Amino acid sequence: MNPLVYDVLYRLLFVAHAVLAAEVAGGTLWLALRGLRAGSNEDPLAGALRDWLPFALGLAITFGVGPLLLLQILDGDAFYTANLLLSHRFMALLPALIVGFYLLYVQKTKWRWVRSRGGRLAVPLVALGCFGYTAFCWSTNHLLAQSEADWAAVYVEQQGYLHRDLPFRLAAFFGVGLQAVAVLAGWQSPALRSDAAGRRRLGTLAAIGAAVQLLALVLHPPVEGVTLLGASGLLVLGATVAVVAGLRRGWWPAATIALAVGVERLAALREAVRVARGGADRAEEYASAQGFALFVVTLAGVGAAIAFGTVRVRRELASRQPRG
């Protein structure tokens, strides 16, 4: 089997995971900010987010398992070492994610306190803290894995680890998150994209996210061996412009593709930084492993089953809509 398969799968699954995870983070951030505002909290975007975020997180976690496996093939030793060095600080992301996940369901309930002004702020704020901590842990792990010179000191000092790239990575993540919210909320709730005011609003949200993401890229500390504002960086810039323009004009498929391209290029930059800092690529050692054919057949079968189930449900729901 061609070792490139590992890299392709890693990128595809990472993009799917990153978009969904960013949507959850960005959506929770937006709901928390919304909760700061006085007055009614009911608007189509807030409603759509509360409705869909639990499913988005479930999918984000599912898609995240793929890169988790594939990273162990590409550079498992560094990944394991970073895990071990961060120890309980890293493992604490799991209870944080569990709490955050349940809070997304709490947001959907009709409990009086949840629907009060205090609840509308507190619940997404705590959930945001949980998802922010999760993003912090994964980014820290990824950066520590690239910083072999720091390993011994981190082990002895047991104070955790702060890399200078971290704020920029997290800013870019949340910037992508706001764009993902704008794009995916439109798919999840057609009412949002059906009128010009709604599209403008989503376009503005995406524009804020794009600005944050681009600032993070521009201000990112230089990385030896990687041109952050080269071809990939310019494609990221172009993609974010396309996302905003697409949303304002109601070209949702185009905006979605632009979002995916932008995230893929950011992921490519991220991977280039990892390799430039000495990250390994041991895919060739693993390429003779057995079972690939089973995986391909199963993936095709599962894809067909998901498509069949989804189409059947959609048709049934459509046939039960009142006519006229």
Add this chain to the structure above:
Amino acid sequence: MQDPTHFPVSEFGPAIPGMVIGGVGILHVFVAQFAVGAGGLLLWLEHLAGRGDVLARRFLDGFFAFLVLVSFVFGALTGVGMWLTAVQVSAPTIGVMVREFHWLWATEWCFFLLEVVAGYLFFRYRTRLSHRTRVILLALYALASWMSLFLINGILSWQLTPGAWLATHSVWDGFFNPTFWPSLIYRTFVAWTLAALAALFVAQFTAGFDSDERRRLQRSVAPFFAPSALMPLVGLWFLAAIPADSRSWLLGGSVAMTMFLTIAIGASTLLGLYAVAGILWRGLSIQGATAGLLLALAFAATAAGEFVREGSRKPFTIRNVLYSNATTPESIARLRQSGCVTDDPYPLRGPVPPTAQLATGAKVYRRLCAICHTLDGTNGVLHLTATWTDDQLRHNVAQLQRTKPFMPPFAGSAAEGEALVQWLRWHRAERPAAWPGAPDDAAIARIAGWLEEAGTAPGSAAEGRR
């Protein structure tokens, strides 16, 4: 794979790493097996609903929400937790498993995806779908959840009984290993039992059902207890398939393992008898407290069973491939020459011991012993060796695999063995500021002789009879 010397070692205070992974593993296995069984149970209830059982439909819709909240959140994330915890406990073990089985893990991931999508489709639209579509979605969910059990069971059972894989390195020989079928069948029966118990428990506390309806629901889910009558037979099959030394520890050789096995059997027997004889056969009606107690018994059985499964692998994490302390059988001879901490890049934490030999001893302990022992907490080496003389310490460390059959052979040089002994003696003396620094060459020579005598193979009863 990276030399395991180069991985840092995590510490968990007074707990041993096995307790951490055991704790996470027990929670995950309990919830995950419930989710697998629930797939089949829900499909059965929908089948009853299609035949006009309105009560089954009402209960099923609410029970699925419970499944989503428990399994899709807690079950999924504890599954990720298992992976990360396994890295904390033995990164080399996970590395070998990923190397051999990553495409099977990727295949399992496909079924996770199907589980999540089918599950959410049903959860969101269930009240608006026809019976046939509901059956399709639930069947997809049930298939996907059981297939994830099928796949992970093959990988995990391989650790204890790699079987023909040791000679062929074929992933299929490793997957369909000697304990694959008994463990898959046993876990499937456990899954159905857990799902039925959870359903009884939830039915007691769900509003909108009167006592007569709860009794009828009980009768509807009771058939899922029937296979538990066969669990003793399958358990015996599993015992027959595991290696002889592992079996001997469970049957008296290791008091801890024997105790856990007894708890697992005892709890399962009580539960099985009540479920099969009481609920299924006699149609006894149970209340919330009884349902809760039965679930607690099921949890105890699961917990004890998982400790037995993990413990029976000792001294290996992957039998004949990797010892618990991440040493391979092939590397022991080399490490006895070169030393196991010669190239260890990680300094010691905390106050530095007063001599270089003590610092080496501390590193040897960290590298070879800390995976299963603490210093003076759980399974503390100071407690275990408290009455040994100095030469007994040296002899037992050098011939570790003869000291206890579930210990690996000592994987360091004779000088490192003496350093470990001195470090333990220093702790016994309550860590004085001054300690003799010059190595005792005569003692090191004695250790070298004992190492040579014991060899590098794991301990065996045949060796003991020589």
